[in-house]
Amino acid sequence: MTAENLELSVTRLIDAPVATVWKIATERMAEWWCPKPWTVEIIEQDWRAGGRSAVVMRGPNGEEMPHEGVFLEVSPGKRFVFTDAFTTGWHPKGPFMVGTMTFVDEGGKTRYTGSARHWSKEAYDQHKAMGFEQGWAVVAEQLAALAEAGK
Numbered sequence: 001m002t003a004e005n006l007e008l009s010v011t012r013l014i015d016a017p018v019a020t021v022w023k024i025a026t027e028r029m030a031e032w033w034c035p036k037p038w039t040v041e042i043i044e045q046d047w048r049a050g051g052r053s054a055v056v057m058r059g060p061n062g063e064e065m066p067h068e069g070v071f072l073e074v075s076p077g078k079r080f081v082f083t084d085a086f087t088t089g090w091h092p093k094g095p096f097m098v099g100t101m102t103f104v105d106e107g108g109k110t111r112y113t114g115s116a117r118h119w120s121k122e123a124y125d126q127h128k129a130m131g132f133e134q135g136w137a138v139v140a141e142q143l144a145a146l147a148e149a150g151k
Helices: 018-027 121-129 132-150
Strands: 007-014 039-045 052-058 064-075 079-083 097-106 109-118
Touching: 007 121, 007 132, 018 097, 018 109, 018 132, 109 121, 109 132, 121 132
Parallel strands: none
Antiparallel strands: 007 109, 039 052, 052 064, 064 079, 079 097, 097 109
16 A cells, blocks of 8 residues: 555645634644534644654543644744644654644635555555544534634
């Protein structure tokens, strides 16, 4: 299986300008990053290539899912790319995915796309079985609701 076959993605047209969506996406992550009733605690988001990305997602029944990784790219107003294949200082760890969030202007609105590329068919299948499409679509909807209310 090739890398192209190991990508999952969702897209949504948000009725708000890119600058608004980007600002909310990066400054108000705790409000949209997890499908409700899950919540997220932002430990650190160092918005630069090589910067730490650390969060803890919490479920309604006490579940905790810590995520530790780094940003590979941060292009303000365009996209950010992160991975769990490294921790800060480029220390390798067991990779699951590379996530990419893109923000593209479409006539004053924003085409948001969230995608996840996986190293293995097993990781791809696991993420799909975890409800990637539904979960990431809900997250996109939550981001859209915030951006459309704040435009």
